[in-house]
Amino acid sequence: MNKRFLEAATIASGIKPVDLASGNNAGDYVCMKDYSRLTIVFYSNDGSATTDDVTLTVQQAQDASGTGVKSLNFTRIDHKQGTDLEAVEQFTTVTQTAAATYTNTDSGENEQIMVIDIQDTDLDINNDFDWVRLYIAQTGAAKIGCALYILSEPKYGVDPAVSVIA
Secondary structure (H helix, E strand, C coil): CCCCHHHHEEEEEEEEEEEHHHCCEECCCEECCCEEEEEEEEEECCCCCCCCCCEEEEEEECCCCCCCCEECCEEEEEEEEECCHHHCCCCEEEEEEEECEEECCCCCCCEEEEEEEEEHHHCCHHHCCCEEEEEECCCCCCCEEEEEEEEEEECCCCCCCCCCEC
């Protein structure tokens, strides 16, 4: 099978590049109804050691407007960080007790990429939760960050005419 990436997945904007210190950052909701997997990719520049640690929270909802919004627990975070990411080759896997929030207390002073994988079975599908978003709490000082959503393992094939984002 020789599929191009966008024939097997789609990418949506979660949080546009923004100064994370300008306020809380609620990402757009993305719909997982037609996909089995969502990969959330967060990227930010370096900042200061004590005031710029980033807290990522994953939330689920019943629709694009956030009806019934509640936490979505995850246990694994893969991250790459350093003062120069071009010199960091490998991701480090962190496993946590199931929680909807993750804070890396060494992330403030470093450039970083954090990856969270969500499966459709992680959602409260019995109560019609199939929308997901990333929420990033305000940081204490200037730090530019953004997030992308990569939806993969389509259940019915990828239809580029169908939007997955709210």
